[in-house]
Amino acid sequence: MIQRLANPPIQIDKNSPVPLYHQIQEAIKSLIQQGKLQVGERIPSENDLAKQFDISPMTVRQALNGLVQEGYIYRRRGRGTFVAQRPVKHPLDRLVSFTEEVLAHGFEPSGKILFFGHVPAEPTVAQALNLADGTQVLRIKRLRFASQSPVSLHDAYLRDNLPITREELKATGSLYQLLAQKNIHITGGVDEIRSISADDEMSEHLHVKSGAPMLQLRRITEDRTGAPIEYVIATYRAGFYHYTIRLKR
Amino acid sequence: MIQRLANPPIQIDKNSPVPLYHQIQEAIKSLIQQGKLQVGERIPSENDLAKQFDISPMTVRQALNGLVQEGYIYRRRGRGTFVAQRPVKHPLDRLVSFTEEVLAHGFEPSGKILFFGHVPAEPTVAQALNLADGTQVLRIKRLRFASQSPVSLHDAYLRDNLPITREELKATGSLYQLLAQKNIHITGGVDEIRSISADDEMSEHLHVKSGAPMLQLRRITEDRTGAPIEYVIATYRAGFYHYTIRLKR
DNA sequence: CAGTGGTCTAGACCACCAG
């Protein structure tokens, strides 16, 4: 007798343009999130799931491996597949923009453009973007607010070949969203996080005392080829913001 | 005519206990790291590789997908598989211990145990470790040095069922290494990074002025089931240390 | 021992892309 998943059973659509493995992956994820599969509980074996859905075991494998990757389940040879225990908070293991972050915390994001224009790249910027010193880059300096309160200063440098205008940025608000509209997709990057003292500019714009502790994030974002798109230095008021990340190895 | 990978050709061993997909994955990774495959260069198709190594296309797939996951290559339907551009620095996308980190930067790690003993868990600690308030936990407070210079204060709380003695910790130096010896493997976790002002204790131990900016890392480490193992609050002198991470989505 | 996941086979059809 095969062990079945969920009651009433999950329906999958073999004629859907959505891949079968993806349908199953999302269905199981949903059962876990709804608590219909408890932490530590065993889920049916590959073979049982393959029979239940009348698909190939390899397709089931693909779905389950995806869930392992996302941290929802873990597998032990000879024993079975089990629902992993996850902290409720912080499923934030992906690149997010300021806009997405602030919305996720329940605040209203807004911004003010302090500078928008082309400048020659200084050595640190040139190195980050993999360009020669002095190459023209687009610099966008913005003050960012969460529900009217100033929280961060963003200083972004972009490769010059990106067709972005000040007006478009004002209209959209989110730089990453704007890039996505132009079919430039951020798929990776490197973050460096430091603690620094507020300088006069930060002090003035962010309403903190000079010398106050600040969280500074320097990020290089990359497209799927690994080529750098943007180098941004974001400085946050301590206390308001902390950086959270879920790691796996 | 099939396109071949590398000259002289790579050898794989079908009788090795090392899985075929893993042999191929490591071989290609090695070619990239040695620069024998240039950034942006196309590598042979699945079918060609399958023929070259005389294995199934699905096995080649598994190897290539692993390399995509690690960010070494990217694939485009209809076009091919290409070597991704990766910044040389910071391949640090995994959980590392203080000891590993400091060694990686070329310093000599050492430590001094300031406290070692059982205490009742305060609410924040209990929540992090998923225990009831007041449960006994093992608290290990350490001052950490890089080449004699004090750089951080570590305050770790561990679930009480872990058989660790002060002497073992002194002998090993690295808590994660000690846990690994006892067959407890850290496979994931959540990091939170903040910027804070130094309090009197930090000021005294780390030789900084009271109120100076500090980088604070709060980490919950988990075993493969997702169960919390350790909650640690590590406070670093700003300037010495920054937190680096490579992200993918 | 029977059942599990890990690896592997030898193909298939399709959507997508460049020429």
Place this chain on the structure above:
DNA sequence: TGGTGGTCTAGACCACTGA
């Protein structure tokens, strides 16, 4: 139009686990 990767099939053998 031919080649690519994305998805999928219908199995196989093995190492490992718990009973």
